[in-house]
Amino acid sequence: MKKLIFLLLAFLAACTSTETKKATSGSAVIINETVVASAMERIKTSQPGVDQTLLEKGIRHAASLWREEDGNPSDFIEFVKANYIxxxxxxxxxxxxISNYMESVNGHFNDITLDLKKNLDEAAGEIDQIDQMYGNYSVGSHLSDDFFSNKIAFAIALNFPYYPLAEKEKLGPGWSREEWAMARLGDLFVSRVPANLNQALNTALGNCDMYIAEYNICMGKLRNEEGKQLFPDDMVLLSHWNLRDELKANYANKENGIEKQEMIATVMERIINQDIPEVVINDPDYEWYPFSNKVMQNGKAIEAAREPDTRYDLIVKTFRAMKDIDPYNPEMNTAMMRKFSWEMEISQEE
Incomplete structure (x- = not known):
């Protein structure tokens, strides 16, 4: 199994989509060291006494995000001169x-997102295709593109540059609350990912959420090999965290906790291996014997096909959507690195 997983990951890593190949030119940096040095000299001349360390960091960060469509090197120098504080x-x-503006933008976007996902996240009745369409829509997917286009992103990157996790860990203990807040502002524009790739990732993740939201196991229909029912009739558990929580809860069950845990573990193995009968997912009309994988309906054994490889198809599509974003994150060019160093801010070697 480990060898199979390794081969799968190796294959996925080798699969570079068309979007990723196109990214090489679309993410090319055009501001070289000569331009950076020239921009710095212009600021030093016009604003004597400037903090040169902060100046260089801001210019280099803005330069790393500047693309051909934003203007030529001379335009970059003029932008720096006009906007550096x-x-x-x-x-x-x-x-x-800026903090007030972003609080308004992000707050309203979050409010809209909660409304669009309401029917997916709450028990609000049957989920239709239109619910999934709205739930998968990312209202903020174009925000980054818009802010680079109108140069807001560059103004922020220039004056409030990004500090990688290693620098935060080194410098952070000596920062004031205000300095930390300004460093957090620098986290807003670390990379420049096209809106269509952000939306593609959001759609892939939304499809995963939808898949899990409808993946219920009717525990009252599970049977051990003697045909005994271990769980209440009305117990329906979502995969995987409800199953996990029920497994944990049975550590305190001295009567038949181990038997229940073994059954839950077998259910989870069937799901992972994708040999769970498709008909028993989210359907109370069948009795399922997880240990032998037998399915009964109306007291008779029936042939039941396994679930298709939907779970792993969704994983592969999510992987590819994340990989398409890699070239646009030169400092964090893998999803694993972005998750640890950027989102969770936990030092971890990949």
């Missing part, structure tokens, strides 16, 4: 304004 008081004022 060296005065600490003025910088704090701008920081406060």
């Amino acid at each position: 060296s005065d600490p008081v003025r910088r704090k004022e701008i920081f406060t304004k």
Whole structure:
């Protein structure tokens, strides 16, 4: 099994989609060291006393995000000259304004997203295809593109640059609350991922959520090999966290906890191996014997086909959607690195 998983991952890593191949040119950096040095000199001349360390970090970060469609190198230098803020008081004022703007944008986007996913996340009746369409829609997928287009993203990147996790761990203990807040603002624009790729990933993840949301096991219909029912008639558990929680709850069951746990573990193995009978998923009309994988209906054994490889098809599609984003994250060019270093901020070697 381990060898099979390794071969699968190796195959997936070798599969580069058309979008990923196109990204090489679309994500190319056009601002070289000469341009960076020139931009720095312009600021040093026009704003004496500037914090040179912060200046260089801001210019380099903005330069890493600048693309051909944003303008030529001369345009970049002029943008830096017009938008760099060296005065600490003025910088704090701008920081406060940006924070308020982003709070409004993100807050309203979150409110809309909750509304669009309501029928998927709550027990609100039957889930229709239109519910899934709205639930998979990302209202913020174009925000990054828009902010790069109107140069807001560059103004933020220039004045509030990104600090990688290693730098946060090194410098963070000496930062004030305000310095931490400004560093957090720098986390907003770390990469430049096209809107269509953000939406593709959101759709892939949404399809995964939808798959799991409808993956219920009718525990009252499970039987051991003697035909004994171990769980209440009305117990329906979602895969996988409801199954996990029920397994944990039975550690305290001295009567038949181990037997129940063994049955739950077998159910989970059937799901993982994709040999669970498709008819027993989210359907109370069948009795299922997980240990032998036998299925009964109306007291008679029936032939029941296994679930198709839907679970792993969704995993592969999610993997590919994440891999398409890799080239647009030069500092964090794998989903694993982005998850640990960016989202969770946990130091971890890949």
